[in-house]
Amino acid sequence: MTNTLNWLEADIEHSAPWHAENGTPPPKRVIIVDDTLNADTAHRLACEGNGLLYRGDFNNARLLLQALARRIDRPRKKPAKKAESPAQAFHLNRQSQSLRARVLGMVLIELEADYRIPLRRAPDVKAAYTQVLGEHHPAFVTSLRELLSVISAYEWRKKGVEIPEISGRIYPHYGVFSPIRGEYISLVAKAPLPSTELAFDIGTGTGVLAAVLARRGVKQIIATEQDPRAIKCAQENIDQLGLNTQVEIIAADLFPTGRAPLIVCNPPWLPARPNTPIEHAIYDFDSQMLRNFLNGLSAHLTADGEAWLILSDLAEHLELRSRETLLEWINSAGLAVIDRLQTKPHHPKANDPTDPLYQARSAEITSLWRLKLKSDISQPD
Template identity: 65%
Template sequence: MTEFPVVEWSEADENRSARWRSESGAPPPKRVTVADDRMTADTAYRLACEGTALLWRGDYQNARQLQQAMARRIDRKPRKPAISPSEAFHFHRQFQSQRARILGMLLLPLEADYAIPLRRAPDVREACMEAYGPAERPSLVSLRELLGLIGAHEWRKKGVEIPALGGRIHPCYGVFSPVRGEYVELVAEAPLPSSELAFDIGTGSGVIAAVLARRGVKHVVATDQDPRALACARENLTRLGLGEQVEIVSANLFPAGRAPLIVCNPPWLPARANSPIEHAIYDPESRMLLGFLGGLAEHLEAGGEGWLILSDLAEHLGLRSREALLAAFDKAGLKVVGRMDVKPTHPRASDASDPLHAARAAEVTSLWRLAVR
């Protein structure tokens, strides 16, 4: 038995195999056919819908054009009408999952050093190294995933400008990027209960810990349980010159001890993640949210505050009610001492063609200031 999934196929009258790479957790395809520049978009789309993966041996840029043509065919299909916001959300997620599955059927080969052995292929070795680690052997990957790796690599090089920091955060592949900066501004503006110590729970890229340190908090303990996030946060804080001020700790939610300020920005939507990468967006059964609230009282110093950063998008989608959120505060022995709100500024909030436009247009992100009752 191998320690990694394998794809098997027949090519040139030979049985072949290669390592299967999928950061989304997709299983290796069971049926694979070799395809090149002669394959039409209609044929590729039909085969992909039937569950047959296409191992591309043609020109790289033609593969990209083929994927775009397949995407247009998917997007032209009529959507099932929804009778409620929650149904619209579930239909949208179902559509996105099916779209990802179909487009994920177009595969590219990677050499042992992550080079793509195709005409006009870009050099993706550094992007693959960042996501997968050291190269070992030839493998297959979906073009869709590979484009995600390339995009993440470019974001990591460019970084995201954070005005509250006077600098940039460089997100890593698989770590949530602070491209929606409105919640960061809330952290930069809320009145600090203390400048001595703060905990940043689920630090991700390290952006909140960095903002707290920039505001003068003498010592920040930033936690996460994802090795990628821990490495990403450490890299960003070092780059910003805050490595001595912020301590990075591997922990499930809280570190040991108490603090006068504890901040958490959990995933905003209580739904099941379809892939490991989606865990930054979806919080099944609100586990992280409820875990933070449930443990806050025993980790806060007397007179301290817990800052919960949460969008109300879930409420507009019918996934969680405001009453349920307030009841969770009450059950955890917490009271609200203040709240700061901000409207989103991202393009989706004004995109009327988005299936979830009504909910996105009404969305408000809040920083809830919580204290022990």
């Protein structure tokens, strides 16, 4: 999102374009701060909605951000009200994370037209920002938190994520969800293929599942995606893996034209409203993508083909969507479940009792649902 940030500095009015990937508007009030600002004062000012435009030493600005995070995360003197249900715990946790992001987003950094940061000991971020915004971009102001995430994404993109199932690496781009949860990838690598002729990969993201299918010998995979960054990311990954003769990346809203004997989809797992672009890979408001995928299969799956739906049951444990509702959607779409492959997630939060959603995360199961067009097949529980 681009808007204008205005501030007064040395009795002179200044303005610059505001850039926020998460779409947040610029702060209405801006205070010029430097290395003399202590963390308690910064915390108070940020909580009051003041943008803190930093002048001085970049490393000190980063230390200030860390100090703010510690103040936000420290236990309250008065314990927070205990959630009455898993769904309420989820929504309270999202509210808490949103407030945390808003306060931390108040530490601001100015970048010049060549992506140079005019602070002492500032890093060279030109290569990182060129990958996100292009070679030439006018001067702008952004949050230090976002700037650090751009740097982090650049490092991830350089080193990549090792994926054993493809005997190679996937290089996620900024704003494209990284395939660091490998359990769903292993399910796609193990499920019995109904055909090796053609497959559709719906919402391919980094292209990792299309790559898995190609490594398994599927001759042609058409992978669809809407987000321009994800399309570019997937294409680069497929190219560097040498799979571009098997995999075609196209821009499409869910399905390409035609029918396929295998259609794979890993939709966002939680039915909640995304607040930032990257959250579209996590949250599916009102389960719209999930339901549209299921309802569209009858027009795109061959009569003897299979659809693979990769889905966590975390939403069920959080009481955001029931198993009965999911099965009803499958049935109403004219589909039957022929099998369900399951695995437990291995991410750290599943084993962290201090996580607010630990009870749900510790019970979570990731499944690959094998679906066929409805016939006389009986559905398992």
